[in-house]
Amino acid sequence: MTSSGMDTTGRPLDGSERKDRGSPSYADDFGGTVVRPEKGAKSGSAVESVDFQEAVADGQADIETVVRDSRVNEVLEELDRELIALEPVKQRIRDVAALLVIDRLREEMGLGSEAPTLHMSLTGSPGTGKTTVAFRMAEILHRLGYIERGHLVSVTRDDLVGQYVGHTAPKTKDVVKRALGGILFIDEAYYLHRPQNERDYGQEAIEVLLQVMESERQNLVVVMAGYEGPMEEFFQANPGMGSRVAHHIPFPDYSADELLQIAGLMVGKQGYELSDDAERALREYIERRREQPRFAHGRSVRNAIERARMRQATRLFESGGKLTKKDLITLEADDFLQSSVFDDTEAQASDDTTEKVDRMEVDASAAK
Numbered sequence: 395m396t397s398s399g400m401d402t403t404g405r406p407l408d409g410s411e412r413k414d415r416g417s418p419s420y421a422d423d424f425g426g427t428v429v430r431p432e433k434g435a436k437s438g439s440a441v442e443s444v445d446f447q448e449a450v451a452d453g454q455a456d457i458e459t460v461v462r463d464s465r466v467n468e469v470l471e472e473l474d475r476e477l478i479a480l481e482p483v484k485q486r487i488r489d490v491a492a493l494l495v496i497d498r499l500r501e502e503m504g505l506g507s508e509a510p511t512l513h514m515s516l517t518g519s520p521g522t523g524k525t526t527v528a529f530r531m532a533e534i535l536h537r538l539g540y541i542e543r544g545h546l547v548s549v550t551r552d553d554l555v556g557q558y559v560g561h562t563a564p565k566t567k568d569v570v571k572r573a574l575g576g577i578l579f580i581d582e583a584y585y586l587h588r589p590q591n592e593r594d595y596g597q598e599a600i601e602v603l604l605q606v607m608e609s610e611r612q613n614l615v616v617v618m619a620g621y622e623g624p625m626e627e628f629f630q631a632n633p634g635m636g637s638r639v640a641h642h643i644p645f646p647d648y649s650a651d652e653l654l655q656i657a658g659l660m661v662g663k664q665g666y667e668l669s670d671d672a673e674r675a676l677r678e679y680i681e682r683r684r685e686q687p688r689f690a691h692g693r694s695v696r697n698a699i700e701r702a703r704m705r706q707a708t709r710l711f712e713s714g715g716k717l718t719k720k721d722l723i724t725l726e727a728d729d730f731l732q733s734s735v736f737d738d739t740e741a742q743a744s745d746d747t748t749e750k751v752d753r754m755e756v757d758a759s760a761a762k
Contacts (some may be wrong), residue, residue, distance in 0.1 A: 427547070427548040427549075428545060428546070428547050428548075428572065429529055429545060429546045429547075429548065445463070446460065446498045446499065446501070446502045446539070447502060448463070449463075449499065449502070450499065450502040450503055453503075455499040455502070455503060457495060457499070460495050460498070460499065460538075461495070464495075464537040464538055465537060466491055466495070466534055466537055466538065469530050469533045469534050469537070470484075470487070470488060470491065470530075470534075472530065473487065473526075473527070473530045476523075476526055476530075477523045477526060477527070478648070478652050478655045478656050478659070479646075479648065479649075479652045479655075480522070480523060480645065480646070482644075482646070483523070483527060483643055483644075483645055486641070486643050487527060487530070487531065487534075490512075490531070490534075490641065491534050491538075493510055494510070494534065494535070494538045494540060495538065497509065497510055498538060498539065509611070509612065510640070511611065511638065511639075511640035512535065512540065512611070512615045512640065512641070513607055513611070513615060513616045513617070513618075513638050513639045513640060513641070514528075514531070514615070514616075514617045514618070514639060514640070514641040514642075514643060515617075515618050515619070515625060515629075515639045515641070515642045515643070516528065516617060516618070516619040516643050516645060517619070517620060517621065517622040517625050517642070517643070517644050517645065518621075518622065518644060518645025518646065518647070519621070519645070519647050519689075519690070519691055520690040520691065520693060521690035521691030521692040521693035521694060521695075522645040522646070522647065522648065522691050522692065523645060523692065524619045524645055525546075525548060525579065525581075525619070527643075527645075528546055528577055528579045528617045528619070529546045529577075531577065531615070531617070532544050532545065532546045532576055532577040532615075535577070535615060536576075540612075540615075541575050541576055541577070541613055541614070541615065542574075542575035542576075542613055543575035543576050544575075544576055545573075545575070545576035545577075546576055546577045546579055547569065547572050547573040547576065547577070547578050547579065548579040548581060549569055549578070549579070549580055549581070550580070550581050550582060550585070551582070551585040551586055551596065551599075553565075553569055554566045554569055554580070554586065554596075554599040554603075555586065555594075555595050555596050555598075555599050556595055556598075557595075558595075559595075561595070562595040562596075562598040562599050562602075563598055563599075563602055565599075566598075566599045566602040566603065567602060570602070570603075570606050570610070570614070573614060574610065574613055574614050575613055575614070576614070576615075577614075577615045577616075577617055578614060578615070578616045578617070579617045579619065580616065580617070580618045580619065581619050581620065582619070582620045582621075582624075583618035583619065583620055583625070583628060584620055584621075584624040584625055584627065584628035586599055586600055586628075587600065587628055587631055587632060589631065600632055600635065603616065603635070604634050604635060604638065607635075607638045608638065616638075616639075618639070622644060647691065648691050648692070650677065650680050650681050650684065653680045653684075653691065653692070653695050654673070654676065654677055654680060656692050656695055657676055657680075657695045657698075657699060660695065660696055660699050661699060661725065664699075664703070665723060666699075666703070666723050666724070666725055667723050667724050667725070668724075668725050669724055669725065669726050669727065671726065671727035672702075672724075672725045672726050672727045672729065672730060674727065675727040675728075675730040675731050676698070676702075676730050678736075679698055679730050679733060679735055679736070680695065680698075682735045682736065683698070683735050686735070698730065698733070699725075701733065702725050702729040702730050703725070703729075705728070705729040705732055706724075706725055706726070706729045709726075709728070709729070710722070
């Protein structure tokens, strides 16, 4: 039960800042990632949310005005460019965008209806685009006036669950405060629930989330992500959580052809090209790597390209000769074939460990 004058996150209901009364802050414990829209970005949500009053006149609602002023189509087009395939996922996001537009127009025309529930579950293998979709969803929600800021706060269990009695609730509330006005993205949310450990504090974090998913639903969207099976078990074990999630969106695995297209986009964005032999080598790499443990689709492809760039740099550095522009931008077959994925006699664990380290380094770089 909340104290008088405070909401469930501890914020004053009158909008004033809460004074420090000696309660501990867990801001320094936060290890998640905050992704904010960039000012001036082509499709960033830095634009102001649309004024729906301008779209309603003389008893008529003008959808074209809303779409134009909110620039929602730009976000959907950017999603198409960023993500190869995933057509069912993209269609679900378009459906949600359509629901939001019509709901706001109904509101402006005085047609009473309950605001749509927007909390989501995104399920699928790692590296299939779940975080990207969540951030684009934040842009759409901000532009249509459903959330104030349009940022995304990405966390895991460690950012929400404390290590001793009385630690978890304030730690979770601190994370919620960071996310207000945007999306709280909880990766592998099912790890919050560990019934086999009686002394685990994950259930306390779940209780806080259940409260804010209801009380703050006008200015916070919670998106939970993970593998499909464990997520389904998580919702079955926590029916209150499942009942608050209206949109369950599955992300299919990428095929080898789709992963090669993704690789082409990544290479092009970084100012490189693949020789014909390199493209064949990369396809073989993808087909082999898919059969190995801890394959992470787009993330694994990105790591393969990063290592190929490093091998290319070493190859050019050691050549000692003059280099043309073509030399500098072209990745050759050997830049991929040197991977231990092609060495059937070498311990597979070595490449898996290398990939895990590379992934951590690349993710850390992307978060800066």
